[in-house]
Amino acid sequence: MAGQNNRNSFYKILVVDDESAIRRFLSTVLSNDEFLLHEAESGNAGLAAAATVRPDVILLDLGLPDLDGIEVIRRIREWSQVPIIVLSVREREDDKVAALDAGADDYLTKPFGVGELMARIRAALRRSQQDVPEPVFSSGNLQVDFPRRLVSVDGQEVQLTPTEYDLLRLLVTHVGKVMTHSQILKQIWGVAYLEQPHVLRVNISNLRRKIETDPSRPQHIITEPGVGYRLKTY
Amino acid sequence: MAGQNNRNSFYKILVVDDESAIRRFLSTVLSNDEFLLHEAESGNAGLAAAATVRPDVILLDLGLPDLDGIEVIRRIREWSQVPIIVLSVREREDDKVAALDAGADDYLTKPFGVGELMARIRAALRRSQQDVPEPVFSSGNLQVDFPRRLVSVDGQEVQLTPTEYDLLRLLVTHVGKVMTHSQILKQIWGVAYLEQPHVLRVNISNLRRKIETDPSRPQHIITEPGVGYRLKTY
DNA sequence: GCCAGGCTTGACACTTTCTTGACGTCTGTT
DNA sequence: AACAGACGTCAAGAAAGTGTCAAGCCTGGC
Numbered sequence: 253m254a255g256q257n258n259r260n261s262f263y264k265i266l267v268v269d270d271e272s273a274i275r276r277f278l279s280t281v282l283s284n285d286e287f288l289l290h291e292a293e294s295g296n297a298g299l300a301a302a303a304t305v306r307p308d309v310i311l312l313d314l315g316l317p318d319l320d321g322i323e324v325i326r327r328i329r330e331w332s333q334v335p336i337i338v339l340s341v342r343e344r345e346d347d348k349v350a351a352l353d354a355g356a357d358d359y360l361t362k363p364f365g366v367g368e369l370m371a372r373i374r375a376a377l378r379r380s381q382q383d384v385p386e387p388v389f390s391s392g393n394l395q396v397d398f399p400r401r402l403v404s405v406d407g408q409e410v411q412l413t414p415t416e417y418d419l420l421r422l423l424v425t426h427v428g429k430v431m432t433h434s435q436i437l438k439q440i441w442g443v444a445y446l447e448q449p450h451v452l453r454v455n456i457s458n459l460r461r462k463i464e465t466d467p468s469r470p471q472h473i474i475t476e477p478g479v480g481y482r483l484k485t486y
Numbered sequence: 487m488a489g490q491n492n493r494n495s496f497y498k499i500l501v502v503d504d505e506s507a508i509r510r511f512l513s514t515v516l517s518n519d520e521f522l523l524h525e526a527e528s529g530n531a532g533l534a535a536a537a538t539v540r541p542d543v544i545l546l547d548l549g550l551p552d553l554d555g556i557e558v559i560r561r562i563r564e565w566s567q568v569p570i571i572v573l574s575v576r577e578r579e580d581d582k583v584a585a586l587d588a589g590a591d592d593y594l595t596k597p598f599g600v601g602e603l604m605a606r607i608r609a610a611l612r613r614s615q616q617d618v619p620e621p622v623f624s625s626g627n628l629q630v631d632f633p634r635r636l637v638s639v640d641g642q643e644v645q646l647t648p649t650e651y652d653l654l655r656l657l658v659t660h661v662g663k664v665m666t667h668s669q670i671l672k673q674i675w676g677v678a679y680l681e682q683p684h685v686l687r688v689n690i691s692n693l694r695r696k697i698e699t700d701p702s703r704p705q706h707i708i709t710e711p712g713v714g715y716r717l718k719t720y
Numbered sequence: 721g722c723c724a725g726g727c728t729t730g731a732c733a734c735t736t737t738c739t740t741g742a743c744g745t746c747t748g749t750t
Numbered sequence: 751a752a753c754a755g756a757c758g759t760c761a762a763g764a765a766a767g768t769g770t771c772a773a774g775c776c777t778g779g780c
Contacts, residue, residue, distance in 0.1 A: 345599040352605035357613065358592065365579040371586035379591065379613060382567065401664040401713065413737055414712035449756095451739070457758055468758090477747080477756070647726055683767090685728065691769055702769090711736060712767070 262288035263377060266307035268298030268324065269339070270317050278311065281366045282373075295319030302328050309376055314340040314351065322354045329355035335376035339364065389424050392486035394463055394472055396424050405463050415440065416459045423473065423483040432480040456481060496522035497611060500541035502532035502558065503573070504551050512545065515600045516607075529553030536562050537621055537633030543610055548574040548585065556588045563589035564655060565621045565632030569610035573598065623658050626720035628697055628706055630658055639697050649674065650693045657707065657717040666714035690715060 265287050267278050275291050283289055290305045292298040295316040302310060310328070314321030325336055337358040338351045348359045358372050389396040393406045403410045403420065412420065418440050423431060436452055437445045445451060456475075460467040474482045497520060501512050504527050513523050524539045526532040529550040536544060544562070548555030559570055571592040572585045582593045592606050623630040627640045635651060637644045646654065652674050657665060670686055671679045679685060690709075694701040708716045 345601050348599075349601045349605040352602075352609045355612075357609060365582075367579050367583045368586075371583040375586045375591060378589075400662055400716075401710065415738075417713075448739095450741090453757060454739080454759085457760095460758090475757075649727075682728090684730085687768060688728080688770085691771095694769090709768075 262286065263309065264288050264290060264305055264307040265373070266290045266292065266298065266301055266305055266310045268292045268295070268301075268310065268316070269313035270294060270315070271313070274313065274339075282370070287373075295321070295324045298324055299327055302332065302334065307334060308380070309373055310334055310336045311373075312336055312338050312356070314338060314342055314347065322350055325351060325354040325356050333380070335380050337369075337372060337376060339369075389427070391427070391484070392471060393465070396420065403463065405465070410462050412459070412462060415455055416462070419455055419459055420463070423481065427483045428485055430476050430480050430482045436480065496520065497543065498522050498524060498539060498541040499607070500524045500526065500532065500535055500539055500544045502526045502529070502535075502544065502550070503547035504528060504549070505547070508547070508573075516604070521607075529555070529558045532558055533561055533633065536566065536568065540621075541568060542614070543607055544568055544570045545607075546570055546572050546590070548572060548576055548581065556584055559585060559588040559590050564635075567614070569614050571603075571606060571610060573603075623661070625661070625717070626705060627699070630654065637697065639699075644696050646693070646696060649689055650696070653689055653693060654697070657715060661717045661719055664710050664714050664716045670714065 263286060265282060267275055267289060269275050269278075269291075270293050272293070275293070279289050279291070290301055290307060292301045295318045298310070298312065298316075299319075301307075312321055312324060316324065319327075321338065321340070325338075328334065328336065335357045336355065337360065338356045339360050339362060340347065340351075341362045343361045351359055357376055360369060360372065386397070386399045389398070395402075395404045395407075397403075398421070401417065403412055403417070419436070422436060422439055433449050433452060434446055437449065441448070441451060456473060457467075460470055460473055463472060464470050471486075472484055474484050476482055499516060499521050501509055501523060503509050503512075503525075506527070509525050509527070513525070517523055524535055524541060526535045529552045532544075532546070532550075533553075535541075546555055546558060550558065553561075555572065555574070559572075562568065562570065569591045570589065571594065572590045573594050573596060574581065574585075575596045577595045585593055591610055594603060594606065621632050623632070629638045629641075630636070631638075632655070637646055637651070637654065653670070656670060656673055667683050667686060668680055671683065675682070675685060690707060691701075694704055694707055697706060698704050705720075706717055708718050710716055
């Protein structure tokens with residue numbers, strides 16, 4: 253449960269600290285198959301990286317050479333709600349209050365335990381991952397709701413088999429582009445089926461029967477003769 | 487900006503601590519025109535208060551007479567995302583990690599500065615200005631009361647085993663979405679059971695017998711063949 | 721140590737999905 | 751107009767997935 257990554261990808265962590273020793277230390281303890289580290293060694297570099305990298309968490313040192321850390325927090329908060337965890341040697345209460353009120357999410361005083369840092373990172377990620385908008389594909393009368401794995405035509409829910417859904421998802425994720433027969437066969441049935449283009453035709457047919465208003469005149473899944481199929485947008 | 491209350495009303499803070507001295511201290515420092523304090527002096531009283539009071543923040547001591555604080559966090563997290571700030575004398579890193587991973591948002595070691603506590607409360611409130619979900623789920627003739635762990639069908643209380651309740655809760659918390667077999671197995675039985683999809687089927691069957699009017703025609707727990715299960719809304 | 725409830729496991733019947741082959745249709749070319 | 755090649759449809763058997771029952775095991779409470 254703890255620290256589990258449901259996203260099929262790395263969480264990006266941005267470390268903003270001018271001491272390379274700290275950056276190297278964090279790099280060793282945090283670089284694993286869950287986190288991907290980016291580094292910045294000044295406030296301005298950090299601000300730039302926050303915008304370009306779009307990290308999931310920012311670890312920020314307050315004592316930076318160019319900008320004050322508090323200022324960095326404020327500037328980021330002008331446009332982003334990304335969790336900011338302050339790592340600082342300053343242990344005065346005023347510093348903590350100032351950083352937290354400027355928009356920081358958490359404040360750790362150096363030296364800190366690695367386990368605690370990682371637990372606080374996980375806590376911050378858990379909170380911020382709660383409300384991610386759901387990507388729903390829509391084209392004409394066809395709707396594909398990926399998180400719900402729901403396909404509907406004219407608002408009516410349609411029941412797809414696993415293979416049909418995979419096939420539709422493949423076309424949707426490459427909407428507009430032609431997917432060749434071999435690309436589709438490889439992705440869905442595996443290389444062993446490259447010589448069996450028949451299964452593809454059968455499944456396209458079944459899929460069309462379910463999502464096309466008139467399967468003999470496909471609106472969505474267009475045949476590109478001799479090449480493959482293409483999902484048309486509306 | 488800092489500490490400003492945009493809601494035309496008090497923020498409700500629930501203090502769960504068995505030492506009346508601490509409660510009185512927090513009451514003095516936090517009771518002002520911004521916060522309204524509620525108090526509970528045991529874990530069970532805290533759980534009950536969390537459900538009835540619906541606080542905006544919970545300040546939780548780990549050393550409670552009846553339940554372990556970690557368990558209190560877990561039980562609250564079963565149905566609520568309310569920010570939980572742990573106040574504890576335990577300063578071992580393991581305690582912090584356990585509390586944070588159980589679902590706590592922050593962890594302060596006693597003694598702490600009042601200013602820091604208030605800043606961390608403000609930070610937690612700032613983040614959680616989202617609407618709190620109802621602690622009771624209702625769909626058709628099915629009702630799940632999370633704080634009380636009570637399930638009823640047609641107003642009639644239904645007795646579920648712990649596993650069945652966990653399973654139902656998982657589906658309810660992801661209502662509408664398809665939970666794949668592996669997601670469910672991982673969450674409830676652990677990764678070791680990924681190759682044992684049979685236990686899942688048996689439990690789904692048992693659960694259906696208890697909550698479905700006609701278990702052979704499920705209204706709530708829908709099978710998505712080859713993929714998983716999904717709780718339908720009405 | 722016994723009992724009750726809950727969990728796991730296996731057997732088996734049932735349902736859905738996948739694969740395969742036969743055949744029909746379309747399109748562009750000669 | 752006939753043909754070739756590619757594409758689409760249908761249906762039946764095979765395979766995979768799913769639901770149910772019940773026996774045995776484990777565990778915690780008494």
